[in-house]
Amino acid sequence: MAESLPKAPGQQIPFVHFLTVASWVFASSLIAPLSLHSQIGDRQNLTFEDITKLSAPPASYRIAYGDDPSQYGELRLPSGKGPFPVAVVIHGGCWYSAYDLKQLASLSAALTGLGIATWNLEYRRIGNVGGGWPGTFQDLANGTDYLRVLAPTHHLDLERVITIGHSAGGELALWLAARSHLPKDSPLYSPNPLQLKGVVSLAGITNLRTYRPNCGDAVNKLLGGAPDEVQVRYQQTSPIELLPLRVPQRLIHGDRDEIVPLSQSSDYEAQAKTKHDDVKLTVIEGAGHFDLIAPGSSAWRAVETAVRSLLNLSNRSNGVRLRRSPKKHSQFLLTSGRVYQ
Numbered sequence: 001m002a003e004s005l006p007k008a009p010g011q012q013i014p015f016v017h018f019l020t021v022a023s024w025v026f027a028s029s030l031i032a033p034l035s036l037h038s039q040i041g042d043r044q045n046l047t048f049e050d051i052t053k054l055s056a057p058p059a060s061y062r063i064a065y066g067d068d069p070s071q072y073g074e075l076r077l078p079s080g081k082g083p084f085p086v087a088v089v090i091h092g093g094c095w096y097s098a099y100d101l102k103q104l105a106s107l108s109a110a111l112t113g114l115g116i117a118t119w120n121l122e123y124r125r126i127g128n129v130g131g132g133w134p135g136t137f138q139d140l141a142n143g144t145d146y147l148r149v150l151a152p153t154h155h156l157d158l159e160r161v162i163t164i165g166h167s168a169g170g171e172l173a174l175w176l177a178a179r180s181h182l183p184k185d186s187p188l189y190s191p192n193p194l195q196l197k198g199v200v201s202l203a204g205i206t207n208l209r210t211y212r213p214n215c216g217d218a219v220n221k222l223l224g225g226a227p228d229e230v231q232v233r234y235q236q237t238s239p240i241e242l243l244p245l246r247v248p249q250r251l252i253h254g255d256r257d258e259i260v261p262l263s264q265s266s267d268y269e270a271q272a273k274t275k276h277d278d279v280k281l282t283v284i285e286g287a288g289h290f291d292l293i294a295p296g297s298s299a300w301r302a303v304e305t306a307v308r309s310l311l312n313l314s315n316r317s318n319g320v321r322l323r324r325s326p327k328k329h330s331q332f333l334l335t336s337g338r339v340y341q
Contacts (some may be wrong), residue, residue: 170204
C-alpha cells in the first residue's frame with residue numbers, strides 16, 4: 001500500500017490493488033445508506049473524537065494536483081462505468097494544519113456508495129508554508145479545476161459537480177462557487193473556473209468578519225489581519241460578501257452547534273434570499289457541530305437529500321435500490337481494517 005505522494009502532479013498512487021478497491025466500492029454501494037449506525041448509535045451532539053473513530057474503506061487513488069505535500073486529493077469512484085457525478089469534499093478545522101482530510105473519509109465513502117465520485121481535497125492551511133492568504137484559496141481553486149485532468153481517465157461528469165464542505169470547509173465550498181465574481185487583479189482570480197451545480201454547506205462559516213473572535217483568532221491568521229487592515233481580502237473570501245452566488249446552495253446546521261453559531265447559516269440564508277439566490281437552510285434539532293459529517297447520524301438524511309437534489313439523483317444508484325430502514329437492518333460501513341485515529 002503506497003503512502004507517499006507522487007513527485008509529479010497528476011501521478012496516481014493506488015492505495016490498494018484495483019480489484020480490491022473495486023470490491024470495496026461495490027460492497028459499500030450496497031450498504032452505504034445503512035451507514036455507520038453501529039458505530040455512533042442514536043447519539044447526537046457528537047464530538048471530534050467520535051469522528052476520528054469512524055472507519056472507512058480506502059480511497060481508490062491519492063492524486064497530487066500540485067507539488068506541495070499538501071496539494072493532493074483522495075478520489076473515490078463508485079462501481080459502474082460512469083460518467084459519475086462528482087462531489088468535491090472539503091474538510092474543516094478552522095483552516096489549521098492540525099486538521100486534515102481524514103475527518104471526511106467516512107462521509108466521502110458514504111457519498112461514493114450513492115454512486116457519486118468524491119474528490120476529498122487536502123490543501124495548505126494555517127501552519128503550512130504557503131497556507132492562509134492566498135495559498136489556501138489558490139489550492140482549493142486549483143484542486144477543483146484539476147477535475148478536468150481527471151475526468152477522461154476516471155469517467156467523471158463535469159456537468160454535475162458540487163462542492164460540500166464542513167465548518168471552515170463550508171466557507172471554502174461556498175467560496176469556490178463565488179470565485180467567478182473576483183476581479184482579474186485578485187491573486188485568487190481564475191480565468192476559467194469549473195462551473196458547479198451547487199453547494200452543500202455543513203455548519204459552514206459564512207461571515208468571516210463576525211466569526212473572527214473564534215477558533216484562536218483563526219480568521220485573522222488566515223487572511224493576515226483584521227478587516228480594517230486587509231479589507232479587500234475579506235471582500236474576496238467571505239461568502240456573505242460575495243453574494244449572489246447564482247448557484248443553488250443547501251445549508252445544514254445543528255441547533256446545538258457550539259463551534260459555529262447557527263446564525264452563521266441563518267443570517268447568510270436571509271441575505272442570500274434578498275439577492276434572489278436559490279438557498280435553503282435545514283436546521284437539525286438536537287444536532288451539534290460534528291453530527292453533520294457522521295453517516296448514520298440524525299443529520300445524515302438531510303445531507304444525503306441535499307446532495308441528491310443538487311445532482312438530480314433518484315433513490316436508485318448504479319442500478320441498486322438504496323434502502324433505509326434502521327429498524328430492520330443493522331447499520332454499518334465496510335472497513336478495510338485501516339482505522340483513522
